[in-house]
Amino acid sequence: MDSGLALGFVYLLLGAVCGGSFGLPTKYVRADTPWENLWGPFFLFVTVAMPFVLGPLLVKDFFAVYGHVGLAGLLMPLGYGFLWGAGSMTLGMSFAFIGLSLAYSLNYGAQIIFGAMAPMALHHRERIFTAQGGVILLGVAACVIGVVLSGRAGILKDRSLRKTDPDVANAGTRRQPRMLAGLIIAVLSGFLCACYGVAASYTGPIAEAAQSQYGNAAWQASCTTTAVILWGGAVSSCLYCGFLLTKNKTWGNFAAPGAGTTVVIALLMAFLHNGAIYLFNLGFPLLGDLGVSVGYASFMSFAIIVGNIHGFRTGEWKGASRQSVTWVLLGIAVLILGVCILAAGNAMARP
Numbered sequence: 433m434d435s436g437l438a439l440g441f442v443y444l445l446l447g448a449v450c451g452g453s454f455g456l457p458t459k460y461v462r463a464d465t466p467w468e469n470l471w472g473p474f475f476l477f478v479t480v481a482m483p484f485v486l487g488p489l490l491v492k493d494f495f496a497v498y499g500h501v502g503l504a505g506l507l508m509p510l511g512y513g514f515l516w517g518a519g520s521m522t523l524g525m526s527f528a529f530i531g532l533s534l535a536y537s538l539n540y541g542a543q544i545i546f547g548a549m550a551p552m553a554l555h556h557r558e559r560i561f562t563a564q565g566g567v568i569l570l571g572v573a574a575c576v577i578g579v580v581l582s583g584r585a586g587i588l589k590d591r592s593l594r595k596t597d598p599d600v601a602n603a604g605t606r607r608q609p610r611m612l613a614g615l616i617i618a619v620l621s622g623f624l625c626a627c628y629g630v631a632a633s634y635t636g637p638i639a640e641a642a643q644s645q646y647g648n649a650a651w652q653a654s655c656t657t658t659a660v661i662l663w664g665g666a667v668s669s670c671l672y673c674g675f676l677l678t679k680n681k682t683w684g685n686f687a688a689p690g691a692g693t694t695v696v697i698a699l700l701m702a703f704l705h706n707g708a709i710y711l712f713n714l715g716f717p718l719l720g721d722l723g724v725s726v727g728y729a730s731f732m733s734f735a736i737i738v739g740n741i742h743g744f745r746t747g748e749w750k751g752a753s754r755q756s757v758t759w760v761l762l763g764i765a766v767l768i769l770g771v772c773i774l775a776a777g778n779a780m781a782r783p
Contacts, residue, residue: 441719448731475520493646540736547725571771632657
């Protein structure tokens, strides 16, 4: 593996650490905080405030880049960004319903399938049936198997906790509808979230304009591609949160005691989230013309591992059966194997 490919995977790993961690601060929000009072500020920071504030500070002629590309070059990233925003919003719901480990596993599993295959099918369909394409598909399949194993571990963990703790069992019985809803939401949100990878596959002209026309470095160009996808997501995520704040009459909660802490937590989550996708945008172009497909599957797999590590650290697996722990460790091992296969497939000579 040459230095460029290695650096690309390093960026993806660092991004996954951020991506697998951004939901962690939700554990420190007061239990009675309405969903929209946390996730509303989060999406506002992620999709509007941070791109508009940081973009012009970090990138030369930030807005001029988009003017140079024109609406035709922005339409696809914005459109798929809109779908990504809907997926990110519903991922936040699944955290509250089924916990970090299981939500990450199901959501990211769906993302691996769609996020890896859709860009290849759209832009490099002829590569799917080559030896290189076969190895990459094998890596994607291994990653999905790893996700299934991790999800199975989460289900076994939930069952074992109900058997050993009467309070958890009673609470689990009451939360069954929420668990079912959470499982469905996590999977559907995964397919929507994966639209980020599709959006990224259309940002080449934006990055090229930022570098060749306005003299920006690759890391600065990554800011421009990240921002345009986020702006597409602002429409779906922020409008929905505004609707909930109005419907539930929870705007006033921002003036209540402790609201400042919630906003600070949302800001921390936003930095971790945007750090993740920025590093993804910085890493995948270094992987070659199949970088989005390979990079997305690798990025999601790394993030699942990080999410499960946080699940262990924060006590989600305390009291879980040995069988469930064995399953999740097996899932992590298969995910690592899948990433190794993807790296090998990406390094193969172009057919």
